[in-house]
Amino acid sequence: MEALKQRILNDGMALNETVLKVDSFLNHGVDAHLMYNIGTEFKKYFENHGVTKIFTIESSGIAPTVMTAMQMNLPMVTLKKQASKILKGDVYQTTVHSFTKATDYELTLSKKYISEDDHILIIDDFLANGEAALGAIRLVEEAGAKVAGIGIVIEKSFQPGRQLLIDKGYDVYSLARVSKLGEGIIEFIEE
Ligand code: G4P
Numbered sequence: 001m002e003a004l005k006q007r008i009l010n011d012g013m014a015l016n017e018t019v020l021k022v023d024s025f026l027n028h029g030v031d032a033h034l035m036y037n038i039g040t041e042f043k044k045y046f047e048n049h050g051v052t053k054i055f056t057i058e059s060s061g062i063a064p065t066v067m068t069a070m071q072m073n074l075p076m077v078t079l080k081k082q083a084s085k086i087l088k089g090d091v092y093q094t095t096v097h098s099f100t101k102a103t104d105y106e107l108t109l110s111k112k113y114i115s116e117d118d119h120i121l122i123i124d125d126f127l128a129n130g131e132a133a134l135g136a137i138r139l140v141e142e143a144g145a146k147v148a149g150i151g152i153v154i155e156k157s158f159q160p161g162r163q164l165l166i167d168k169g170y171d172v173y174s175l176a177r178v179s180k181l182g183e184g185i186i187e188f189i190e191e
Pocket residue numbers: 018019020021022023027057058059060061097098099100101125126127128129130131132133156161
């Protein structure tokens with residue numbers, strides 16, 4: 001997505017060789033027009049994939065996902081992160097380890113928001129090691145539902161997440177694929 005790549009080049013900043021700061025339009029400040037256009041792109045790619053619901057993970061996945069859900073006219077569910085293993089009623093839960101943030105959390109989905117007939121599109125802001133996406137996939141499949149695809153706003157292609165998901169047979173569509181980060185360096189995979 002050309003407009004997204006331009007925005008990353010103009011307003012993003014590589015903090016080091018692995019972390020891209022995009023606080024001014026995605027993770028802190030949120031550019032609603034850009035989020036809307038991101039929704040249009042995800043719709044174009046996924047509209048014939050039989051999607052019945054869209055899932056994301058709190059919190060930065062919510063803005064692009066709500067714009068996608070609106071344009072695809074589909075229900076949306078935000079997976080919650082809980083600090084500990086306290087079971088709160090009828091939920092599916094799985095432990096996710098974040099390498100970037102060096103923490104574990106319990107990804108949580110209420111059973112009432114999924115059925116085995118669902119085909120779930122999972123959308124998130126970043127794909128790094130793929131742990132969050134794999135956690136979301138575990139919840140969907142534990143419910144007996146299917147993963148229709150994975151939509152990512154910014155993929156860090158030099159980290160293992162994408163290949164892991166592709167190797168497991170999932171359809172991964174990323175709007176910006178970053179091949180390299182460094183001091184003053186942001187490079188993309190040209191497609
Ligand atoms: P993974 O799921 O692909 O394994 O990623 P990882 O655990 O490493 O990422 C943990 C958190 O860090 C996620 O946010 C993810 O969006 C964010 N993240 C990963 N790489 C980058 C990056 O280069 N730049 C920025 N800005 N964020 C990155 P989170 O803590 O789970 O939630 P939230 O920020 O959405 O609330």
